Amino acid sequence: MPELPEVETVRRGLLPAMRGRRIEAARINREGLRWPFPERMAERLAGARVEGIGRRSKYLLVHLDSGETLIVHLGMSGRMLVGGRVLGEYRQDVGVEDDAPGTHDHVVLDMEGGGRVTFNDARRFGAMDLWPTRDLASHRLLRAIGPEPLEDGFSAATLAEGFRGRRAPVKVALLDQGLVAGLGNIYVSEALFRAGIHPARAAGRIGAGRLAALAPAIRAVLEEAIEAGGSTLRDHRRADGEIGRFQDRFRVYDRAGAPCLGEGCGGTVRRIVQAGRSSYYCPRCQR
Numbered sequence: 375m376p377e378l379p380e381v382e383t384v385r386r387g388l389l390p391a392m393r394g395r396r397i398e399a400a401r402i403n404r405e406g407l408r409w410p411f412p413e414r415m416a417e418r419l420a421g422a423r424v425e426g427i428g429r430r431s432k433y434l435l436v437h438l439d440s441g442e443t444l445i446v447h448l449g450m451s452g453r454m455l456v457g458g459r460v461l462g463e464y465r466q467d468v469g470v471e472d473d474a475p476g477t478h479d480h481v482v483l484d485m486e487g488g489g490r491v492t493f494n495d496a497r498r499f500g501a502m503d504l505w506p507t508r509d510l511a512s513h514r515l516l517r518a519i520g521p522e523p524l525e526d527g528f529s530a531a532t533l534a535e536g537f538r539g540r541r542a543p544v545k546v547a548l549l550d551q552g553l554v555a556g557l558g559n560i561y562v563s564e565a566l567f568r569a570g571i572h573p574a575r576a577a578g579r580i581g582a583g584r585l586a587a588l589a590p591a592i593r594a595v596l597e598e599a600i601e602a603g604g605s606t607l608r609d610h611r612r613a614d615g616e617i618g619r620f621q622d623r624f625r626v627y628d629r630a631g632a633p634c635l636g637e638g639c640g641g642t643v644r645r646i647v648q649a650g651r652s653s654y655y656c657p658r659c660q661r
């Protein structure tokens with residue numbers, strides 16, 4: 375499933391194809407994905423100019439000059455194609471061997487200038503909606519999302535407030551989208567390693583020094599992953615078709631039994647299961 379860095383990578387990849395350009399035609403090839411598409415979606419998109427593309431957590435926000443925003447969630451396997459060049463690689467990518475290329479192209483936008491943007495989703499867990507831009511914060515999918523970790527206000531104080539009194543393990547707390555937006559399993563494990571915090575430690579009982587290190591660690595992990603183009607192994611590619619390479623830089627994630635990469639540590643990375651998800655950590659470096 376794409377996490378925040380993959381969605382941000384897609385956002386940046388879409389900008390040159392969409393920003394400032396008019397949607398000349400929109401083709402909707404089915405009734406909906408995870409949920410039905412909004413009424414008259416094709417008519418509401420056609421003719422609108424894209425003023426910009428934002429992101430809230432894992433949602434792409436395509437702001438239109440009609441006053442509406444197209445909200446896009448990639449779900450499990452959704453992807454955006456620019457110019458269609460990913461289609462040839464896509465079949466082996468999701469293991470749908472028998473489907474002809476284009477079978478899962480559910481929404482196709484013909485952009486001013488001749489470009490084409492396609493939303494393709496084999497498993498159809500993705501979602502799209504159109505909503506008044508001025509009321510985005512009240513949309514049912516967006517209203518409960520917590521602070522964005524890459525925005526300026528995100529700090530140790532933000533985390534301290536969210537963690538206060540919480541007995542839940544910090545790993546589980548950080549996956550709560552109301553506490554921090556968009557963090558997923560991979561990046562939480564990596565950030566906790568960098569901050570030296572054990573994933574099972576109660577969120578409300580982290581020492582001040584380690585807590586101060588956590589917000590910068592979260593930002594650094596996310597920024598490095600965005601720079602590398604994301605890291606999802608199988609189901610996701612950058613908007614330009616290249617596979618993200620951040621997985622080559624994992625320090626603990628998916629490395630159970632391997633030597634810790636902490637300088638002079640000599641410990642071994644361990645895996646535990648928390649709330650049904652794997653956590654990876656070094657018992658020597660993380661307390």
Ligand SMILES: [Zn+2]
Nearest residue numbers: 634639656659
């Ligand atoms: Zn270590």
